[in-house]
Amino acid sequence: MPTQVPVTEGAFTWPSDAPRLIGSRCTNCGNHMFPAQDGCPRCTGSETERVELGTRGTLWTCTVQGFPPKAPPYIGDDNPLTFKPYGVGYVELPGECKIEARLTEADPDKLKIGMPMELIFIPIATDADGNEVVTFAFKPAEN
């Protein structure tokens, strides 16, 4: 078994039996942010606390990434011959915030705005040390 390492330090709890995204919450107005920020863009407050975000939400908007993106620095299979399209979208976590994430579903016919989604973690690449690089994604919820 290769060791699994998170694609971004601090974006989610890892390793964990039930990993969660780590966001921040403004202690002044209650605004949630992901990735976590030290300041609040809504009320310009500077007091935030780290919170583990919910794992289920609804699809707010989405598109299908049909070729390897150039930026931001892309980690994954960037060979145009073997690259597999994937969905990207925003999932709105109820009472929290919208999360920009990969979607496991790449068929636009199977992605409907407002559909329930749940958080999962998927391997996307192998790093130079042979570790499996893991990122978060959302998949259509099963119920």
Ligand SMILES: [Zn+2]
């Ligand atoms: Zn605020």
